[in-house]
Amino acid sequence: MTDSAQVFQLRSIRRTYQVGSEFVHALDGVDLKIYDREFIAVVGTSGSGKSTLMHTLGFMDSPSSGEMFFEGKDVSNISRSERARLRATRIGFVFQSFNLLPKLSVMDNVLLPLVYGRTRTHNKKELGMSALQRVGMEHRASHRPSQLSGGERQRVAIARALTNQPRLILADEPTGNLDSKNRGRIMDLFGSLLDEGITLALVTHDDEVAQYAKRHIRMQDGKIVEDDGA
Numbered sequence: 001m002t003d004s005a006q007v008f009q010l011r012s013i014r015r016t017y018q019v020g021s022e023f024v025h026a027l028d029g030v031d032l033k034i035y036d037r038e039f040i041a042v043v044g045t046s047g048s049g050k051s052t053l054m055h056t057l058g059f060m061d062s063p064s065s066g067e068m069f070f071e072g073k074d075v076s077n078i079s080r081s082e083r084a085r086l087r088a089t090r091i092g093f094v095f096q097s098f099n100l101l102p103k104l105s106v107m108d109n110v111l112l113p114l115v116y117g118r119t120r121t122h123n124k125k126e127l128g129m130s131a132l133q134r135v136g137m138e139h140r141a142s143h144r145p146s147q148l149s150g151g152e153r154q155r156v157a158i159a160r161a162l163t164n165q166p167r168l169i170l171a172d173e174p175t176g177n178l179d180s181k182n183r184g185r186i187m188d189l190f191g192s193l194l195d196e197g198i199t200l201a202l203v204t205h206d207d208e209v210a211q212y213a214k215r216h217i218r219m220q221d222g223k224i225v226e227d228d229g230a
C-alpha cells in the first residue's frame, strides 16, 4: 500500500507512568500501522493498555518515547496547540460513558467540536443537523442528554464525533453500557460510516462486537501480542 493510504504509523511507542517509586509501562514498545478505511478491534485484558493506545492515537495523551506519524507527517514532537487542532479536526472520539455535557442540548453537544476546532462556518445548525440525521437523532435536537436512553446518548456521542468530518473514529468500548439491541444498532451505524470511507478503531471486551471488525489487535502488558492484519 502507498503512504497516502496510511493514516497512522507508530514506532516503538512507550508510555510510562510513575506512581511513587514505581513505573507502570502502559505502552511498552508498540509498533502499529493503520490504513485508510480499516476497521480494527482492539482487545485484551483489563490494564493491558487499550485505552492508553486510544488516547495516544487521539492526541489526548503524549507518548514517553517513540515515533508517531499521522497522514505521513511526523507528529512525535508537535506543539500542544497543534495536537489540540488535530484532535479537534481530524479525529472523532467516542467514549463508553458517552461524555455528553448535561447542561447542553443535544444540538449544542454535537456542535462542540466546532468550538474546540475553532471551525468557522456559516451553516453550523445544518452541520449539526446532518450529523444528527446520520445517527437518526434529528428529532431529539433540543433535548438534554438526561432525557435520552443510553443507546440514544451513544448515537448523539457518535454524531458529535462526526461533526468535523474526521478521517478516523476512535471508540473506547462504545457499546460497553448498552443492551444487545442498542449494541447492534451502534455496530450497524459504524458499518455505514465505514461504507462512507471512515477509518475505525474500537476497543471492546465483547467477542460479538469484535467479530464486526476486519482486523483484530490483542494487547497484553502494554504490547501488541497478536495482530491478524499485520
Ligand SMILES: Nc1ncnc2c1ncn2[C@@H]1O[C@H](COP(=O)(O)OP(=O)(O)OP(=O)(O)O)[C@@H](O)[C@H]1O
Residues within 6 Å of the ligand: 017, 018, 019, 024, 025, 026, 044, 045, 046, 047, 048, 049, 050, 051, 052, 053
Ligand atoms: N494516569 C495513570 N497513572 C498511572 N498509571 C496509569 C494511569 N493510567 C493508566 N495507568 C496504568 O496503565 C495500564 C494501562 O491502562 P489502560 O487504561 O490503558 O488499560 P485498559 O487496557 O484500557 O484497561 P480496561 O480494559 O480496564 O479499560 C494499567 O496498568 C493502568 O493501571
Ligand SMILES: [Mg+2]
Residues within 6 Å of the ligand: 050, 051, 052, 172
Ligand atoms: Mg480502558
